[in-house]
Each structure stands twice: as structure tokens, then as C-alpha cells.
Amino acid sequence: MGKKLVIDPVTRIEGHGRVTVHLDEDNRVIDAKLHVVEFRGFEKFIQGHPYWEAPVLLQRVCGICFVSHHLAGAKALDDIIGAGYSTGVQMLPTAEKVRRLGHYGQQLQSHVTAYFYLIVPEMLFGMDAPPEQRNVLGLVEANPDLIKRVVALRKWGQEVIKTVFGKRMHGISSIPGGVNKGISIAERNRLLNGEKGLLSIGQVIDYAQDGLRLFHEFHEKHRKQVDGFAEVPALNMSLVDDNGNVDYYHGRLRIVNKNRETVFELDYHDYLDYFAEATEKWSYMKFPYLKKLGREAGAVRVGPLARVNVTKSYGGSTPLAQAALERFQAYTNGKANDMTLHTNWARAIEILHSAELIKALLNDPDLQGEQLTLEPPESAWTGKGVGVVEAPRGTLLHHYQANEEGAITSANLVVATTQNNTVINRTVRAVAEEYLGGQAEITEGMMNAVEVGIRAYDPCLSCATHAMGQMPLVVSVHDAQGRVVDERVR
Amino acid sequence: MPVNISDKRETASHELPATPLDPSVRAARDEKIQIAMIALCGCWGCTLSFLDMDENLLRLLDKVNITRSSLTDIKRIPHRCAIGFVEGGVASEENIEILEHYRKNCDILISAGACAVWGGVPAMRNVVPLEACFREAYLDGPTAEPGVQPVIPYHPDIPRITTRVYPCHEVVKMDYFIPGCPPDGAAIFQVLDDLVNGREVALPGTINHYD
Numbered sequence: 056m057g058k059k060l061v062i063d064p065v066t067r068i069e070g071h072g073r074v075t076v077h078l079d080e081d082n083r084v085i086d087a088k089l090h091v092v093e094f095r096g097f098e099k100f101i102q103g104h105p106y107w108e109a110p111v112l113l114q115r116v117c118g119i120c121f122v123s124h125h126l127a128g129a130k131a132l133d134d135i136i137g138a139g140y141s142t143g144v145q146m147l148p149t150a151e152k153v154r155r156l157g158h159y160g161q162q163l164q165s166h167v168t169a170y171f172y173l174i175v176p177e178m179l180f181g182m183d184a185p186p187e188q189r190n191v192l193g194l195v196e197a198n199p200d201l202i203k204r205v206v207a208l209r210k211w212g213q214e215v216i217k218t219v220f221g222k223r224m225h226g227i228s229s230i231p232g233g234v235n236k237g238i239s240i241a242e243r244n245r246l247l248n249g250e251k252g253l254l255s256i257g258q259v260i261d262y263a264q265d266g267l268r269l270f271h272e273f274h275e276k277h278r279k280q281v282d283g284f285a286e287v288p289a290l291n292m293s294l295v296d297d298n299g300n301v302d303y304y305h306g307r308l309r310i311v312n313k314n315r316e317t318v319f320e321l322d323y324h325d326y327l328d329y330f331a332e333a334t335e336k337w338s339y340m341k342f343p344y345l346k347k348l349g350r351e352a353g354a355v356r357v358g359p360l361a362r363v364n365v366t367k368s369y370g371g372s373t374p375l376a377q378a379a380l381e382r383f384q385a386y387t388n389g390k391a392n393d394m395t396l397h398t399n400w401a402r403a404i405e406i407l408h409s410a411e412l413i414k415a416l417l418n419d420p421d422l423q424g425e426q427l428t429l430e431p432p433e434s435a436w437t438g439k440g441v442g443v444v445e446a447p448r449g450t451l452l453h454h455y456q457a458n459e460e461g462a463i464t465s466a467n468l469v470v471a472t473t474q475n476n477t478v479i480n481r482t483v484r485a486v487a488e489e490y491l492g493g494q495a496e497i498t499e500g501m502m503n504a505v506e507v508g509i510r511a512y513d514p515c516l517s518c519a520t521h522a523m524g525q526m527p528l529v530v531s532v533h534d535a536q537g538r539v540v541d542e543r544v545r
Numbered sequence: 546m547p548v549n550i551s552d553k554r555e556t557a558s559h560e561l562p563a564t565p566l567d568p569s570v571r572a573a574r575d576e577k578i579q580i581a582m583i584a585l586c587g588c589w590g591c592t593l594s595f596l597d598m599d600e601n602l603l604r605l606l607d608k609v610n611i612t613r614s615s616l617t618d619i620k621r622i623p624h625r626c627a628i629g630f631v632e633g634g635v636a637s638e639e640n641i642e643i644l645e646h647y648r649k650n651c652d653i654l655i656s657a658g659a660c661a662v663w664g665g666v667p668a669m670r671n672v673v674p675l676e677a678c679f680r681e682a683y684l685d686g687p688t689a690e691p692g693v694q695p696v697i698p699y700h701p702d703i704p705r706i707t708t709r710v711y712p713c714h715e716v717v718k719m720d721y722f723i724p725g726c727p728p729d730g731a732a733i734f735q736v737l738d739d740l741v742n743g744r745e746v747a748l749p750g751t752i753n754h755y756d
Contacts, residue, residue: 059555066618069589071639075702092639092703093586096678098686100669115666118590118727168596172616185566186559186618187574195606196570202603210599223597224590224727225756252600332688337700343688454687467687497556499563503618517588 056080060497065089065506067173067190069119070516074505076487082494087487089480089509091340091516101466106135106457107231109466113453114225116468117518119168121225122161122216123446124518126154126304127453129229130442134324135457137435138232139442140305141324144431149424150233153219155304156416157228158444160215162303163259163409165447166359166402167212169513170266171205174399178273182507183500208262211246211254215413218242233428240423247417256414260375263407267379270403285395285485285508289354289478290318290345291361294445301366303445310345310355311365313391319345323443326452330469340516342476343469354477357449358512359401364391373411379404395482398511405447446471448513470518482508559620574610578741579626581651582614585640586667586710587633590727591658592616595630597730605734608741622650628740629653631719634660635711636667639704648717653740656719657733659726661712666726668710675708721746725754 062074071093077086097113104112110128114121133139133146146154176189179197187193194202213223218238220226228234249255254262274281294306308326310319321329332341333350345353355361363384369377383404386392416422439456449471456465472479486508490501566574584592592615596602612626613619629651635641648654659665670678684695699705713719723736732752739746 060558061555062558064615064620066615066620068615071584073702088702090700090702093637094679094682094698094706095586095636095667096670096673096675096682099678099681100673112666112669115588115590115726118588118593121588121590168593172596183564185564187566188570190611190617192574192606192611192617195603199603203600206599206603209596213597223730224594327687330688331690332686333690333693334683334696334698336696336698337702339698339703341683341688465687469688497561499558499561502558502561506618515589 057085058082060491060502062502062506064092065509067176067506067510068514068516069117070514070518072509072514072516074483074509076491076505078491082492084484084487084492087480087484087505088337089476089483090338093516094339098466098468101463103462106132106455106461106463109453109455109463110229111227113466113468116470117515118224119165119515120161120446120448120451120518122157122220123444123451124453125220125227125229126158127442127444127446127451128455129154129231130305130444131440131453131455132229132231132442133429134440134442135437135455136231137431137437138429139440141440142435142437144429147233147424147426147429148421149237150427150429151304152416152419152421153234153237153427154229156238156413156422157216157219158304159409159412159416160212160219162447163263163406163413164209164212164216166406166409167205167209167266169447170399170402170406171209173513174402174510175269177507177510178269178399182504183498186499186503189503204262204265207254208259208266211259214253215246218246230428232430235427237424237427238422243417243422246413256410256417260407260410260414263403263410264375266406267403270400274400281396282394284504285482285489286393287395287478287481287485288313288393289356289481291364291391292355292357292450292474293362293365294323294443294450295365298370299367300370301362301445305444308443308450309365311391313393315364315389315391319347323452324441326441326443326454326469332469332473338476340476341473343474344477350477354481355474356478357471357474358398358447359405360392360395360398361449362445363401363404369408372415373408376404376408376411379407395485395508395511402513448472448515448518449474470515472512472514472516472518475512475514479509479512479514482511557620577610578608578628579612579624580609580628580630580737581612581622581626581647582616582630583632583643583647584615585631585633585644585661585713586636587658587660587665589615589632591632591661591733594658594727594730595733598734599730601730601734601738605737605741609737622646626651627653628655628737630655630657630737631661631713632657634664634667635707635713635716637704637706641707641716644713644716653720654713654717655721655723655736656713657723658728659724661719662722662724663712664710668712671709675706723748726756729754
């Protein structure tokens with residue numbers, strides 16, 4: 056007789072998930088899964104709506120990366136009206152740079168929220184600390200100065216978003232062919248210089264470096280645990296520019312192996328030639344894979360760890376992040392890094408990278424340009440579009456088609472957390488085997504290790520269940536006969 | 546003492562032995578006003594708007610303790626709470642159970658944001674049969690696997706989806722409503738600060754948005 060352990064719900068993530076772990080009579084792990092327990096159905100109910108509503112409605116997929124959904128949708132709309140990359144048209148510089156500013160602001164804000172509010176408590180208190188302590192309340196009690204800086208840093212990121220989109224969440228900036236407003240000198244100066252209650256860009260970069268230092272200190276103290284925790288092999292995917300450097304807003308999709316050699320590189324408009332999605336009965340989240348390699352070998356990882364594995368460098372405009380990237384890449388002697396908890400290292404580097412990218416962009420006079428929108432003739436209408444951006448959690452794709460009246464006839468979304476589904480489930484299995492397998496007694500802290508593995512991906516189960524539904528997270532353990540041995544539901 | 550879980554069919558992590566919180570920390574938290582939070586069918590945006598209180602979040606935390614929430618690892622409401630802060634509408638059997646758990650254990654329940662207040666964007670599926678939504682998502686999408694028998698998720702470990710999306714007050718009694726997609730952090734602070742300080746809740750028009 057085995058056991059079924061459950062975590063229900065998984066906490067300190069966005070959305071609803073459940074973990075089940077099944078153990079046999081000798082307490083060996085037979086099975087361990089992350090179940091996403093929500094479903095919403097955006098692809099269907101968006102049909103029939105005017106095409107220009109898509110980025111406004113579909114950004115409601117996610118409250119933390121709405122900018123990414125808005126921009127992936129906007130790029131698809133550019134294609135639809137004949138002003139997009141699919142037709143070889145180059146976006147106006149002001150429009151592209153305003154979009155980039157919003158995008159980098161969101162990456163900073165989203166990573167700061169995930170890293171400091173959701174992940175750092177483990178780093179400071181330990182995986183088996185009291186569950187009531189491993190959270191923002193524990194941070195307030197233990198280190199009030201740190202939490203004040205975190206609040207100020209996140210606020211600044213939100214104010215970048217508000218400057219571009221008009222409000223902190225679910226605002227509107229992009230319209231088909233461009234943006235609806237530029238950035239004034241006064242708005243720019245406020246973000247650069249700060250004001251009472253708002254950081255300056257210099258302070259933002261300082262605080263971002265503090266965040267990275269926090270990881271290094273933690274890593275120094277717990278090197279064995281951090282490096283040995285769920286080393287999960289997978290291909291890595293990211294958008295890259297012509298130099299092979301990560302570009303969060305636009306580029307070609309590159310997929311690299313353990314030696315960081317390119318195994319596939321594609322124009323994302325051709326994604327259907329490369330990707331399929333499998334479905335399982337036990338989760339509302341689908342399982343994308345590269346068709347040529349099949350489900351096991353063709354699973355890719357996306358997000359911060361994948362991006363630092365793919366990118367050649369950060370180019371010349373972000374020197375502090377460049378130094379941090381070099382240190383990261385040297386740690387595995389130039390090979391791809393598969394250590395799950397190093398995702399948090401990569402996330403901290405990307406906070407700094409975003410801050411430096413924003414600094415460079417704020418000093419660019421193109422933000423004050425007056426030409427905001429391309430308006431191609433009606434004859435340019437293509438009725439179909441694909442948009443891809445690197446969202447904070449990884450590669451995000453929106454694909455729409457619209458008829459000649461402008462009504463949406465189909466929408467397909469492949470979001471970052473869904474791309475990571477197979478890799479996250481491998482991680483759950485690896486952690487379950489390491490921390491739960493063979494244990495005579497299992498504690499809450501051991502179960503939390505499974506959640507630590509999941510949190511490294513900063514999964515957004517709300518995004519991943521845009522299809523329709525609710526994502527609960529359950530970990531179950533089954534025995535050799537497929538009976539449930541142990542399950543943990545959080 | 547660790548419990549022996551081997552002869553139970555299913556054991557939840559929060560039922561297992563955990564490291565206890567320092568008694569003095571616990572005592573300090575127990576003196577505060579107890580709040581529980583939950584995100585049902587939504588986008589987590591209203592929870593982030595809660596963080597958008599910025600410095601006021603820290604002021605509020607001087608007076609309140611957060612128990613169960615997606616921001617903490619407390620998986621069930623541990624004791625009676627004064628306030629339940631609910632984001633999202635009701636779209637699955639699990640949402641119904643959780644909302645009833647909150648009603649039972651909280652004195653005041655707040656519907657925060659468009660999804661909790663009236664169903665929000667997810668309720669747009671109410672004009673389409675659920676089956677059509679599932680078909681589009683899992684069977685007929687352009688990335689469906691060629692030559693593979695398609696599957697619509699259905700399993701004991703995932704909840705069934707309700708045929709319609711409901712606002713919270715159609716499932717249990719809700720006491721306060723904060724509109725907006727999402728409500729501004731300032732609006733959330735105003736309501737919570739009024740409640741925590743025993744004032745009548747007054748949401749000025751300047752921070753009360755419906756978009």
C-alpha cells in the first residue's frame with residue numbers, strides 16, 4: 056500500500072495549481088505531477104469581436120504580464136493591417152521604442168515581484184522555515200529596510216508602465232500600426248531623476264545590484280544545495296537579434312542545446328511548422344513540443360534561465376548586466392546551465408539588465424518623436440498575424456485571424472508557462488525523488504521543496520489556462536500498479 | 546511528532562508536521578486584525594493591485610495579519626478572520642468550495658475587481674457553450690497534434706469547470722464591492738483602511754474606476 060501526497064494549492068505563484076506525488080510501499084516515487092486546475096476559454100469567446108479589441112481583452116489573461124500580452128497582440132495586429140513584420144514593414148522608431156520602454160518596465164516590475172515577494176523568503180529563511188514566515192510578512196519582520204527598498208523598486212517599475220500605458224495595469228498604448236502617445240520630456244525626466252516618493256534611475260540600478268548580490272550571498276552559503284537542486288536537462292529557447300543576443304521585443308526564435316549550439320532557428324511566423332501541443336487528461340495546461348524531435352526530446356525551456364543560456368552577450372549598452380552575464384556563463388564553462396535554482400540568479404540579472412536598458416532608452420530622443428502610427432491602405436489588409444515577445448516568464452505567442460469585416464475568426468495563444476510545462480513536471484519529479492523518495496516520514500518543509508522547484512519558473516497558471524478554466528496544483532505519487540500512493544494538495 | 550501518513554489515501558502538505566513559528570512572532574501577529582485573501586477565476590491582477598498600495602501596504606501591515614493567501618504558504622484559513630479579500634469570479638467546483646470556506650470563516654467578504662463583482666472578462670464565455678470552449682482549446686486549435694487522439698482534460702485531480710462564470714455574490718453573500726479592472730491600489734487601501742479603523746467605508750469618486 057503506497058501513499059498519495061498532495062499540495063493544494065501551490066502557493067506564492069500566480070494562478071491555481073496542485074501537485075500530486077505517488078509513492079510505493081517502500082516510499083519510492085512512482086509519479087509526481089503538477090496539475091493546472093483552471094480554464095478560461097479566451098480562444099473561443101474572442102471570436103466575432105473586432106480585431107482591434109484582441110490586445111485589450113487578451114491582456115486580461117494575466118495581471119502580472121499584461122504588457123507582454125498587449126504587445127504580442129499588437130504585433131499580430133500590425134501584421135493583420137499590413138504594417139507588420141510579416142509584410143516586411145519596419146515599425147516607426149518612436150512607436151517601437153515606446154513599446155520597448157513599456158515592455159522593459161514590465162519585465163523589471165514582474166521580476167521584482169516574483170523574485171523579492173515570492174522567492175527571496177526561501178533564500179533568507181530556508182525551505183523548511185515555518186510556513187507562516189516564508190512570505191512578505193516574514194520579510195517585513197526580519198528586514199524592514201529590505202522590504203522598503205523592494206516596495207520602492209516595484210513602484211518605480213509600475214510607474215514606467217503607467218507612463219506608457221496610462222495606468223498600472225490593463226492600460227492601452229499600442230494600436231494597430233503603432234502607439235497612441237509618445238513620452239514627454241517631463242515624463243522622461245521624472246523617471247530618470249525621480250521625485251519625492253519615486254526613485255531615480257541611479258537608485259533603481261543600485262537596488263537591482265543589491266538584488267543580485269542577495270543571490271550571490273545565498274549561493275555562497277548554500278552552494279551544494281543550490282547547484283544540486285533539480286538539474287533538469289532541456290533545450291533552451293529565446294528571441295535573438297541578428298547578433299545572437301537576446302531581444303525581449305523582437306527577433307528570430309533560436310533553440311540551443313547543452314553545448315549552446317543552435318539546433319533550430321525560425322521566423323516565429325512559421326511556428327506551426329515546428330510546434331505541436333499535446334494534451335493530458337490530468338491538467339488543463341497543454342504540453343508544447345518540437346514536432347521533429349517528439350514530446351520527450353522536443354520539450355523546450357523558456358524564461359530567464361533559457362535566455363541567459365541562449366544569448367551570446369548583452370551587447371554594449373548595459374555594462375553592469377554584461378559583467379553579471381559573463382560571470383553566470385563562466386560558471387558552467389560556457390555550457391548551457393540546467394540548474395533549476397539558477398533561474399533565480401538569471402532573474403536577478405535580468406532585473407539589472409532591464410534597468411540598464413530603460414536607462415539607455417530614456418535618453419533616446421526618439422521617444423519624443425511625433426510620428427506614432429503607420430496607416431497602410433485598406434488594400435494592405437492581410438487578415439492574419441503572429442506576434443511573439445519574450446515575456447518575463449519566456450516566449451509568448453499570439454496568433455490571430457480576422458475576416459474582411461474585421462471580426463476575429465480564430466485566436467491561438469502559446470504562453471511561456473505552457474512552453475515550460477514539460478520541464479516544470481520534470482522538475483517536480485526530480486525534487487520529489489530527491490526530497491520525498493525513501494523518506495520514512497515526510498514533513499511540510501520537504502513538500503515545500505517541490506514548490507520551490509515550481510516557483511523557480513515563476514509559473515503563471517492564469518496565463519497557461521487562458522483556454523478556459525481554473526488551474527489547481529496537485530502533486531500525486533502513484534505506485535507501480537498506477538494506484539495513488541501519496542498525494543499532496545496545496 | 547511526525548504523523549504516520551502511510552495508511553491514508555491522500556495527505557495534504559499542510560497536514561504534515563511543520564516548523565513552528567517563533568511564539569513571540571505569533572503573539573504579535575495574533576494581536577492584529579486577521580485578513581484572508583484568495584484569487585478565484587481572474588488574472589491575479591487585483592492581488593497585484595493590493596501590492597500597488599506601495600508604502601501604504603507597509604502601513605496596513607502594522608495593523609493587519611495576512612493568513613491564507615496566494616502570497617503566503619498558509620493553505621487553509623487557520624482561524625476566524627475579520628476580512629476576506631476575494632479576487633476573481635466563480636468558474637469551477639473548486640472555486641465554489643473555496644468561496645464557501647471563506648464565507649464561513651470571515652466576518653466581512655469583499656469582492657475586489659470586475660471578475661469578483663460581475664464575472665469580468667472570463668464571463669464572456671457565458672455566451673458560448675462550455676463544450677465549444679473546450680473543443681477550441683484542446684481539439685480544434687492549430688497546434689493540435691497530428692494523428693493523435695485528442696483529449697479534453699477530465700481527471701479526479703482537477704476540478705470540473707462550471708458551465709457559466711458567476712460573480713461571487715451569486716454564490717455567497719458579499720459585503721463590499723470594489724469595482725475596476727483592476728481597482729487602483731489607492732481604492733483598495735481606502736476600503737481596507739476604513740474597515741480596519743472602524744470607519745464607514747467611503748470610496749471617493751476620484752479613485753473609483755470601472756474600466
